Amino acid sequence: MAGTILAVPAIGFTAIFAVLRFPNFTVAAHATIGAFAGYIANTALGLPAWAAVVVAFLVAGVSGVLNDTLVLRPLRPSGALTMAIAAIALNIALENVVRFVFGNDHRGYELALRRDWRLGSLRVGPQQVENFAIALVAMAAVFLFLAFTRTGKAMRAVADNPTLAGIKGIDADRVARLANLVGMGLAGIGGMLLGLDTSIDPLTGFRVILSVFAAAVVGGLGSIPGAVVGAVTIGVAEELSLLVLAPAYRTAIGFVAILIVLTLRPRGILGERAY
């Protein structure tokens, strides 16, 4: 289940990479922004978790488009490395905006208390199952969008061959805005799902960015199915690491996974495929 939730922001990260060809690390801040947008929708507006997730998607997505348009896009001619460094700086700035508005406290969603389900000796929390279902629905929606809509196919075309896409009349700027909307929106959903599992604070996104990045690299940067495979691999590896390592070393799993993949199979498990 941890892997499935991780897959949502990982798909967002890899979708943006596929179209714009740089690692947009503001996925971390947008996970946090989504988590807080969902928190407001849930606690102030009284929306249930599944509806608050839609708010998380929209707020994080729109923020992603605005931040790309105003801050990152003007730097595009300077190349991917400049963009990546700018994204790290922007991420720090956005996190601190959240901190300025909401403070450093941990906050929890208002969720009805429900008894765990017992499946033999296994205890499963209903909220975890709901989070898992939300993650699956989000992923299915992305796949359907990319496979069956004209706009989704145009996004894959730009990821595949941007020059040819331009010749065929596909507006690369519009596709870039869409990639940011969808990618950062998914990061927002991911942030909220993480918050539903535990609590949220301004570092909610930052804590998982290494795992998200590792999932995308392990699966193959730019590959959406790869992000799912990578996220499940990292999620399971992180959980299993607790059997032999102290929880403090859990984040090291991402580093180790990136090292192994870059050494043995630099293109990732599924290679570089947009879809």
Add this chain to the structure above:
Amino acid sequence: MTAGPGLLATEGLVAGYTATDEVLKSVDLVVHDGEIVSIIGPNGAGKSTLLKVIAGLLVPRQGSVRLKGTPIHGRRPREISALGVAFVPQEQNVFPTMTVRENLEMGGYVEPRQSRDRIDAIFTRFSQLADKRRHAARTLSGGQRQILAMAMALMVEPVVLLLDEPSAGLAPGAAEKLFETIRAINQDGVAIAMVEQNALEALAIAHRGYILVDGRNSTSGPAPELARDPDVRRTFLGG
């Protein structure tokens, strides 16, 4: 066929990839309605660059590109494509991870309403594509990929097709079939400007030919005459 100002015409084109280099130093070209024009010449003569300028991928430093008398130079590639000038690049001319059908849909992206009918028409015409409609483009053979690239260009029902070395890397049999396809497309009324290394084959199917050398016009004329010209044969056709 050769009278009048031409369907597509370039005049005094100067262009390059950086601010200082001049790959094209001065190129004039005319393509008339319904004809095939072959552009041949040695490596580095600027043949592919000429097509890129016409397609809008490069902005000329001087000179003009006109379609039916209207200047189109400096416009964006998608605007030029929407006006009926379809460019098929030499390499990377399909979307490799997308299916054949999806590639055709992207070929007709600017005219989505006609897409379904045109795809059906293309599958009727190119049965080798119909058989592979659900296959990813990267799984096609070189010849099939070139046919797909041309079929994608036909999705907008162009008035002029710009082909950049369509037979590059193909086995002789596949190249021969491709030239037959190009001739058939032309017989449907699409004018074609084609850059080719395979000069004899290119002149064999063309109405007129242009020879470029070092970014300038060298010789031009009816294709059969160029193919017979001893100087041209010695210099460009190997004998």
